[in-house]
Amino acid sequence: MADHPAVEVSDLNVSYGSTPVLVDVGLTVPAGAGVCVTGENGIGKSTLLRCVSSLQRPDSGVIRVFGGEPGDRPDFWRAVATTVEPPTWYPGLTAHEHAELVCRAHGQDPGEAGIDEALERFGLAGHADAIPPSLSSGQKQRLTLALVLLRPSALLILDEPEQRLDPEGRAMVAGMLADYLAGGGSLLLASHDDKFAVAAGAEIVSMDML
Ligand SMILES: Nc1ncnc2c1ncn2[C@@H]1O[C@H](COP(=O)(O)OP(=O)(O)OP(=O)(O)O)[C@@H](O)[C@H]1O
Numbered sequence: 001m002a003d004h005p006a007v008e009v010s011d012l013n014v015s016y017g018s019t020p021v022l023v024d025v026g027l028t029v030p031a032g033a034g035v036c037v038t039g040e041n042g043i044g045k046s047t048l049l050r051c052v053s054s055l056q057r058p059d060s061g062v063i064r065v066f067g068g069e070p071g072d073r074p075d076f077w078r079a080v081a082t083t084v085e086p087p088t089w090y091p092g093l094t095a096h097e098h099a100e101l102v103c104r105a106h107g108q109d110p111g112e113a114g115i116d117e118a119l120e121r122f123g124l125a126g127h128a129d130a131i132p133p134s135l136s137s138g139q140k141q142r143l144t145l146a147l148v149l150l151r152p153s154a155l156l157i158l159d160e161p162e163q164r165l166d167p168e169g170r171a172m173v174a175g176m177l178a179d180y181l182a183g184g185g186s187l188l189l190a191s192h193d194d195k196f197a198v199a200a201g202a203e204i205v206s207m208d209m210l
Contacts (some may be wrong), residue, residue, distance in 0.1 A: 005065030006031045006155050006186030007052055012061030014047050021047050025210045029155075031066070033179070034187035036197035040208030044189035046084065046159055047197060048207075053082045053157050065155065078106070081153035083144050083161065088115070089132040095119065095143055096128040099150060106151045113150060120148040121172065138164040149176055156180060158189040162196045174199035 014022040016054050021044040029035045037045050043131035050056035052063055054070035063070055070076055090098065099118065100110040108175055119125050122142040127135060132143055141164045148156065156177070162170045170193065177200035191197050 004031065004064065006033070006066060007028060007035075007046070007188055008062070008064040009052065010062045012048070012051060012063065013059045014044070014051065014056070015059055018101055020052075025061070025207075027205065027210055029186055031186055032181070034181050034189070034197075034200060034202030036189045036191050036194075036200070036202035036204050037207055037210070038191060038194065038197070038204055043207045048210075049084045049157055049159050049188065050080075053080065053084045055082075055085055059183050079154040080157060081148045081151055082157040082159075083153070084159045086140075086156055087144055087147070092131065094129045095124060095132055095135070098132060098143070099147060102147050102151050108152070109157055114166055115150065118146045118150050121176075123169070132159060141165070142169065145173060149180070153185065155186045155188065158187070160191055161189060162191055162193045170196050171199065177201065 005028050007027065009025060012022050012025040025048065039045060047056065048159060051058045052065065052070060054076065058069065065076065066079060096115060099115040103110040103113040119128050122145065124139060127139060131139055135143065145161055161173055165173060165205055167170040174196050177187060181201045187202055189202060194204055
């Protein structure tokens with residue numbers, strides 16, 4: 001896995017109807033590095049991230065994630081953790097139980113995974129017993145980030161993770177992403193906040209230049 005870049009995109013083309021959004025886009029995220037794509041609203045950041053996450057089929061082009069095609073395979077989804085698609089919440093399970101479920105599914109002992117600390121860090125300690133649909137949009141966003149960072153992964157793909165976070169929350173998440181990179185993880189994110197991206201340790205790449 002380490003022999004390949006985390007992400008390699010070349011000649012990527014995506015149109016919606018007759019409107020081209022991505023035209024011959026190329027991008028590389030070296031293994032162990034972070035890249036943040038920036039650009040004005042509607043330039044195609046989410047579309048790019050959705051294609052790399054295998055959640056959307058491009059019209060043409062080549063995408064490789066750790067040298068393989070992204071797709072619906074357990075090994076791909078064990079390596080890749082993403083918030084590009086909002087999570088589905090299980091009816092009747094609390095925030096804490098969702099965290100337990102994520103840990104168990106990824107072979108972690110929920111008692112050892114630091115769930116309480118993660119909820120605390122994301123300001124959700126008082127909401128551990130709430131069912132996620134009852135949380136505010138900001139709380140749901142923080143729970144989504146807490147869950148994605150709790151599970152093991154080799155590549156994080158995050159779409160505007162700074163959204164709905166206050167300055168303190170942004171600094172905390174940026175610090176966690178920097179730790180993730182320092183631990184050998186790779187990171188691809190889209191963001192409107194250059195300061196956040198730099199604090200996370202990501203190289204900023206403007207979509208205009210891709
Ligand atoms: N499913 C879709 N059908 C039609 N058009 C779409 C679809 N998804 C996105 N678009 C359009 O494609 C363009 C790129 O959208 P995309 O969400 O990828 O941009 P973005 O850079 O992530 O924007 P933002 O910064 O606002 O999140 C926009 O003009 C958007 O309206």
